[in-house]
Amino acid sequence: MFKRVDRLAIELPISNNPDPNGASAVQELLGGKFGEMSTLNNYMYQSFNFRGRSKLRPFYDIVASITAEEFGHVELVANTINLMLEGSTSPGAPDTTPLRIGKDARMTSHFIESAQTALPYDSMGRPWDGSNVFSSGNLILDLLHNFFLECGARTHKMRVYEMTDNNTAREMTGYLLVRGGVHILAYAKALEIATGVDVTKLIPIPNLDNKAFDTTRKWEAMGEQRRLYTFSDKDYQQIAQIWKGTHPTDGGKLEAFAGLPGYGGPIPELPDLPEEFAPGISPEDFLQIAERLKRNAGL
Numbered sequence: 001m002f003k004r005v006d007r008l009a010i011e012l013p014i015s016n017n018p019d020p021n022g023a024s025a026v027q028e029l030l031g032g033k034f035g036e037m038s039t040l041n042n043y044m045y046q047s048f049n050f051r052g053r054s055k056l057r058p059f060y061d062i063v064a065s066i067t068a069e070e071f072g073h074v075e076l077v078a079n080t081i082n083l084m085l086e087g088s089t090s091p092g093a094p095d096t097t098p099l100r101i102g103k104d105a106r107m108t109s110h111f112i113e114s115a116q117t118a119l120p121y122d123s124m125g126r127p128w129d130g131s132n133v134f135s136s137g138n139l140i141l142d143l144l145h146n147f148f149l150e151c152g153a154r155t156h157k158m159r160v161y162e163m164t165d166n167n168t169a170r171e172m173t174g175y176l177l178v179r180g181g182v183h184i185l186a187y188a189k190a191l192e193i194a195t196g197v198d199v200t201k202l203i204p205i206p207n208l209d210n211k212a213f214d215t216t217r218k219w220e221a222m223g224e225q226r227r228l229y230t231f232s233d234k235d236y237q238q239i240a241q242i243w244k245g246t247h248p249t250d251g252g253k254l255e256a257f258a259g260l261p262g263y264g265g266p267i268p269e270l271p272d273l274p275e276e277f278a279p280g281i282s283p284e285d286f287l288q289i290a291e292r293l294k295r296n297a298g299l
Contacts, residue, residue: 002068003232008079009072010175011265015083015168020116022164023084024106028123029160029173030077034152036176037120037128039183040070042149045135046142058241059139061230062190063146065239066183068231073176075267078118080172083268085116091274098275115278117270140194147187151205154180158206161213174215178224181210185254186228190242200248209249225250229257 029035047064050056089111092098102111107125110116120128134145154177161173181204188199210216210225219225228243230236240256247254272279281289 002071005260005264006267007264008267009076009179009261009264010171012076012080012083012268013167013171014268015166016087017166018087019084019164019166019169020088020101020105020107020110022166022169023081023110024125025123025160025163026077026081026084026169026172027107027119027121027125028156029153029176030074030081030118030122031120031126031128032122032156033132034149034156035122035128036070036073036077036153038132039149039153040067040074041130041133042135042146043067043070045133046146049135049137051137052139056139058238059143059190059194061236061238062186062228062242063142065228065230065232065236066186069179069183069229073179076172076176079268080168081118082116082270083168084166085110086270088116089273089275111276115273115276140191143187143191143194147184147191147199150180150184150187151203154184154204155206158208158213170213170215174213175219177210177213177216178219181225182228185248186239186243189245193242203248220250223252223255224261226252227255227257227261229260231260233259 027035031037043063044067047060047067050060050063053060088101088105089099099111102108105111106123107119107121109119109121109125113119122128134142134149136142136145157173157177157180161170161177164170184203184205185200188203191197191199204210210220226247228239230239237256237258243254243256245254246252272281
């Protein structure tokens with residue numbers, strides 16, 4: 001089972017400049033073939049379907065722990081898209097065409113389907129689907145696939161970073177480049193233990209250091225490229241049997257942590273959007289709802 005925490009993985013800066021077309025590009029990092037929906041569901045189903053768990057517990061713990069972190073990454077990218085869309089339109093009577101910007105946006109779906117919020121789609125508006133999940137039942141093959149998946153995700157993050165200078169998108173992308181690098185290394189080390197092949201010699205893919213990106217540097221200064229978390233209070237502790245030694249590029253000691261990171265950020269409050277009829281609760285409705293809640297609570 002999963003335990004949810006009411007905060008984002010990091011605090012996202014609020015931009016004063018809406019960027020709906022940039023948000024469309026960021027959708028690739030959510031619902032694309034190498035997006036967070038894919039990493040989450042690949043690892044989640046591999047953990048659900050894991051065979052020989054008691055004999056191969058350290059490998060199971062690696063996949064299960066990364067699964068939990070990916071839930072937070074899906075949440076982080078979705079909120080980034082929401083913030084990039086915020087302020088794109090203004091309230092107005094229907095005949096004033098208040099949603100006219102949506103007509104020329106790359107993803108008109110943001111303005112028609114979701115009231116200017118994230119969708120489980122890629123950057124071209126194609127829905128994510130379960131055919132992106134690879135769960136073969138063969139441990140080596142699944143680990144090799146996961147390594148490839150994370151390298152593909154890293155490539156796409158770098159390209160999206162270069163497509164928009166929106167500070168919300170870049171803050172999110174910089175953080176995920178660092179944490180994704182942890183996942184790449186975790187799968188590489190798991191493959192090395194399982195097969196004897198030093199897969200770490202292949203990284204980084206692409207061959208560009210994270211320090212080339214401004215928003216990665218503070219996270220690497222904190223050592224986040226060397227930390228793997230269980231995202232559990234007391235389970236999945238055997239990640240430490242795989243996640244040990246030194247980092248192949250900076251030489252620092254790898255650290256396995258029980259629980260989740262001590263940092264985070266508030267989940268942004270999305271205001272009313274009258275031109276989208278969202279949430280569709282008037283001040284009068286709100287007062288009636290509040291009164292019903294008080295009565296139900298016995299107040």
